[in-house]
Amino acid sequence: MPFTIVAENCTGCTACEKRCPTHAISGDPKKAFFIEPALCIDCGACGVICPDEAILDTYGNVTKVLKRQERPIAIVHPDNCNGCGVCIDVCPFDCIYPSPENQAQYLGKVEVDEKTCVGCKLCEEVCGWEGIYIMPGKEKAAFLSSLGHGLDESAA
Known part of the structure; x- marks a missing residue:
């Protein structure tokens, strides 16, 4: 059942x-x-932004508006991403792109513009390598840290 x-x-x-x-x-x-x-x-992108609590999820529950850092966003798993570009192609908001430092060689790293990502899950669904996940933005640092990857303060 849709929203x-x-x-x-x-x-x-x-x-x-x-x-x-x-x-x-x-x-x-x-x-x-x-x-x-x-x-x-x-995907729930509509429900987390609705200020009127007018949207029901697939189970008939009223969705709640979330603060920006609580909203789901795409987070790249740096060890699993193989650079196929499927996530880039499927993203309706063009918020996934090759990492600027690797654009010339395209070494399989992508980045996500967190300001335009709505967490719709399309990228996660098409990725066959578990290279991108949808999770609340505030969990990004802990996720990357658990993988042994640091996160600079500007990206947190």
Whole structure:
């Protein structure tokens, strides 16, 4: 069952529509929006941004808005990524790209623009090497540390 919008709670703020990676959400500003079930991939990107608690998850539970550091984002597993580029191709927001330090040689490292990533899980689903994961942004440092990789302060 896809995510749904409770019309009487929706204020038509457009936040969910802008965040949906598959353009499954439509409506008129300041009026109730609608999620097209055939297009919804159950990623939850809409629910974590809805200020009106107007979105129900796949189990019928009201979703809660999350602070930016709590929202799910793509995190690259530096040892598993093989540089195939499938995650880059599937990302609807173009937030995954070859690491600038390796673009000339493309040595299999990708980076994620955390400001544009909505955590839709498309990259994680297509990666056959467990090279990218979706998790709350605040868990990134601990995840990389557990792998033996440091994280500079600017990336935390």
